[in-house]
Amino acid sequence: MRFVLSLALCTFLLFSLQAQQAAITFKVMGGKEKTVRFMRPLQGNYFINELTADTLDGTGTLVIPNKEKVAGAYGFVYKKMYRLFVKPGKSYTVTIDEKNQANPLSIEGPEQEGQLALANLSFEFYQSAASRYHKQDTVFAHNKQRIQHELDSCLAPFRQLHAQHKIDDAFYSYAEILIRNYYAAVLSTTLMWPIRELEFNKDSARYDAQKINRIHGYWQELAAISNIFDARSMATDTYADYSRTYNGWYFRFFLPQMQGVFKQPANEEEYQKAVYNVLVDHYKQEPLREYLLASNIHELLLEKRYQSVIPGFYQSFIKTYPRSRYTPLLTPGIAAVKDFLTKQEAEFAKNQLFVENYASIETVDQLTALSKGKTVFIDFWATWCGPCKEEFKYNKDLKEFLNSKGIELMYVSIDKEAADKQWKTMIKYYNLQGTHLRASEKLYRNIFNAFNHNDVFAIPRYILLKDGKIMEPDALPPSKKSELYKQLEQYL
Structure with a gap:
């Protein structure tokens, strides 16, 4: 009896020791970059957070203790994003060999083939994908069929590995819902264009109840791709895009319009209240x-x-x-x-100026005309853009460089009029020294048409103007100090 108890105790201690020593090792061979960013799951769930940045050691290695108590996905960023499905007490080694251009990625650890398939999974930005589908075909049934085909193709390797018992149920479930949520986000976004064309006023000649009911049915069909109420989705990063689209376009806008109870938010605060109340x-x-x-x-x-x-x-x-x-x-x-x-009631600083009658500027040509006889560096931003505000950290060095070269700094906000107060407070809060204007709706549409990529105008975005002409339509961000300064100097 004592022998059995001793054996059980030794087994328990051995398992505990292995769990304590379990780690995720990230290696880079032949790479120049020394920083890896990663995000841990929160008790198995994906919970958006700022990425943790860590430095590779002299051998190009980063070791992260695996302290997870439930299975969940890590996200690693080294030039691109990699997902790793981590289980408690298990060790994994992710290696990127930059000299091996054909197959730079290798993974050692449990469910190796599944981990490789997961890490190599790459999704096009969902809004760009939706725009591509919509341009090719505006019929929902056709897009649903094409998206279902892509979904099945994407999921096929995981189905095969699961059938061969090379990945377990938990791994397969995660991969399946990850992929389903992505394609559901794409398909739901394709409904954005027909919804914009609808007339919900029953007294209007354009009102079409049959069309409204048909689009309402499309939202129900999304459940065949991914159920918006599936709690398994909490483990995946793709659910954020799907739920944001579904909640924003269906629950907050389409359904209230259909029921005749929609109220247009008067400002950004009311909009955020509406979003919160949807949840x-x-x-x-x-x-x-x-x-x-x-x-x-x-x-x-x-x-x-x-x-x-x-x-x-x-x-x-x-x-x-x-x-x-x-x-x-x-x-x-x-x-x-x-x-x-x-800071809302504080005064503007003397070097925080506003373009006179900026609301009357409606085209990119009018915007560029503001640079006649001078050189202007423009920062396109918005109060809702987190990355834009991260770049403000580098404004002091940017301002010193621009001043030394005789370049003026202009901030162009693409916020809507409802965010006017928030926009002006952020100018004071971040001490944005320079000239400011908030783009009118017409100017924003003109900016979008001039600078969009695949129907997406991503910010922050920077351009350089000189004497009324666009010299650099895609300048580097202020955080890339030396590269940006070198880029701008070639136009001086």
Whole structure:
């Protein structure tokens, strides 16, 4: 009996030791970059957060202890994104050999073939993919069939590995819902164009109840691709795009319009209230409801939107979920929101100027004409754009360089009129020294047509103007200091 107990104790201690020593090793061979960014799952769930940046050691290696208690996906970024499905107590080694151009990636560890298939999975930006489908064919049934075919092709390797018992049920379930959510995001986005053309006013000659009901049915058909209420989706990064599209276009806009209860938000705060209320009203199942409410608040905090409604969302959340695992990730950002709100009544600095009658500027030609007789560096940004505000960290060095070269700095916001107050407060909060204008709706459409790529105008975006002409339509960001300065100097 003592022998059996001793054997059991030794087995337990051995397992515990292995679990403590389990690690994820990331290796780069022949690479010049020394930084790897990664994001851990939160108790098995994908919860959008700022990527952790770490430096490779002298051998090009980074070791991360595997302390996970439940299975979940890590995201690694080294020139591109890689996913790794990590299980408790297991060790993995991800190697990128930059000299091997044909097959640079190798993975050692459990379910190796599945891990390679997952890490090599690459998705086109869902809005660009939706635009491509819509341009080729505007019929929903045709796009659904084509997307289903692509989905099946993408999922086929995982089905085969699962059938061969090379990946288990948990791995396959994750891969399946990851892929399904991506294609559901694409298909739901294709509905954006027909919805924009609808007339919901029953007194209008353009009102077509049959067409509205048909599009309503399309939203129900999305469940065949991926069920928006499937709690397994919390483990995947693709659910964020799918739920954002579904909640924004169907629950917040289409359904209220169809029911005759839609109210156009008067400003950004009212819009965010409407988005938050969609989650409260339509998601009753836990833990999905808690997850989506926390994700909504956290995304607003990461984007540094700083709306006055955010502290109220936070108070409501912690009251409903006093022991939520998400609260520690939300709390630090709330203090920054409160600090921002104190700046609303402050005066503008002397070097924060506004283009006279900027609302009358409606074309890119009129915008570029502002640079006649001088050189102007333009920063396109918006109050809702997190990466735009990250680049503001480098404004001091940028301003010094531009001043030394006689280049003026202009900030062009693409915010809507409803965000006017927020826009002006952010100018003060981030101490944006230079000339400012907020693009009118006509100017924004003109900017979009001039600078979009695959029907997407991504910001932050930087251009250089000289004497009324566009010299550099795609300048580097301020964070790439030396490369940007060298790029600009060739036009001086």
